[in-house]
Amino acid sequence: MESMIVKLGKVCDIVSGTTPKSGIAEYWDGGLPWVTPADLDEDSHIINDTQRTLTEEGVASKKLPLLPKGTVLLSSRAPIGKVAIAGCEMYCNQGFKNLVCSDSVYNEYLYCFLKSRTEWLQHLGKGATFKELSKTALSDVEMPLPTLEKQHEIVDRLGLITRQIELVKRMLAKTDELMQSRFMEMFDDSSRERVALADVCDFYSGGTPSKRKPEYWNGTLPWFSPKDMKRPVLDDSIDHISDVVVEQTSLRLLPSDTVVIVVRGMILAHDVPVSIITVPATINQDMKALIPKPGKECDSVYLAAAIRSQENYLLAETGSSAHGTKKIDAIVLGTVSIPEADIHEQREFAAFVQQVESMKTDLNQQLDRLNTLYDSLTQRYFA
Numbered sequence: 373m374e375s376m377i378v379k380l381g382k383v384c385d386i387v388s389g390t391t392p393k394s395g396i397a398e399y400w401d402g403g404l405p406w407v408t409p410a411d412l413d414e415d416s417h418i419i420n421d422t423q424r425t426l427t428e429e430g431v432a433s434k435k436l437p438l439l440p441k442g443t444v445l446l447s448s449r450a451p452i453g454k455v456a457i458a459g460c461e462m463y464c465n466q467g468f469k470n471l472v473c474s475d476s477v478y479n480e481y482l483y484c485f486l487k488s489r490t491e492w493l494q495h496l497g498k499g500a501t502f503k504e505l506s507k508t509a510l511s512d513v514e515m516p517l518p519t520l521e522k523q524h525e526i527v528d529r530l531g532l533i534t535r536q537i538e539l540v541k542r543m544l545a546k547t548d549e550l551m552q553s554r555f556m557e558m559f560d561d562s563s564r565e566r567v568a569l570a571d572v573c574d575f576y577s578g579g580t581p582s583k584r585k586p587e588y589w590n591g592t593l594p595w596f597s598p599k600d601m602k603r604p605v606l607d608d609s610i611d612h613i614s615d616v617v618v619e620q621t622s623l624r625l626l627p628s629d630t631v632v633i634v635v636r637g638m639i640l641a642h643d644v645p646v647s648i649i650t651v652p653a654t655i656n657q658d659m660k661a662l663i664p665k666p667g668k669e670c671d672s673v674y675l676a677a678a679i680r681s682q683e684n685y686l687l688a689e690t691g692s693s694a695h696g697t698k699k700i701d702a703i704v705l706g707t708v709s710i711p712e713a714d715i716h717e718q719r720e721f722a723a724f725v726q727q728v729e730s731m732k733t734d735l736n737q738q739l740d741r742l743n744t745l746y747d748s749l750t751q752r753y754f755a
Contacts, residue, residue, distance in 0.1 A: 384477060389436050392430040426463060448469040451494070452494045478524060578659055589613055595609055626654065632647055
């Protein structure tokens, strides 16, 4: 028979590890790889290097089992479901249930199977404080097991699609670099005059309509907050309010093509989200809208790019409220220096960005198709 259903505990040895005492220097930095879940991410495949290493004394102190090269690493807590393959002999901490394959299992096939079952593995986790996948639960997980020849064939097919997905992702990353490079090429000139943002734009803060008035929250008018700021261009928000809010309160209706920026929230510890809203909309109090002053011609695409180019400055000048929340004061925002450019230059840059965005749309569609194909194949092979 070409394929059968097996339990992982019947075809793999499941091995975990632990942590030597961190306060004993003689146990650490000896060059022996010691992997933890922090060494893995969602794209991990082959792991050869680890953030921390052990000495022979550290290994002996806990009698740690040596994981052979080719072991399939599976994080079993914090979080459950990270998968990789050991590219060399190594040790691990208690955050893993690793699988040493028998001769009937191709480790790359097992890797693909576990990657396709992340949500199910997380569902199997138990625990009150934090969930952990037990050795018993993992042992009982069932997996289709075809012949070794068929396993290699499946891995080759999935690998081809995975490489295409990785290529498209790299191309998408390059498009962002391309726009940044073009901006620097056009405007990062030491001889070009610069102007403070406060001299170009007025800043408008938003607000939150009263939750005690249900009629304020039953409309279709977009109301943007920091949780919406995940894309450079926004045409809709998660939350919506009624048009009557603008009529009855001080909340301002912003015109389409307004640049908005997050000025309060813990995301400011590492990012300063800037977006363009392409529809008439409102914002909450954790954001500011940048409205060009009368007589100032300012293309929204150019303005957003100019502010993003100063992200490091804004991060360095970000302060904290009394409760520890990160914030950018209006005075700091006003001191942001942007290149002075006439409207024709701004529109030339905006046209370039539009071309790149069109390319990104095509790439994202291609990525969606590849992900759909990959998911359909894993469903066929592993269901």
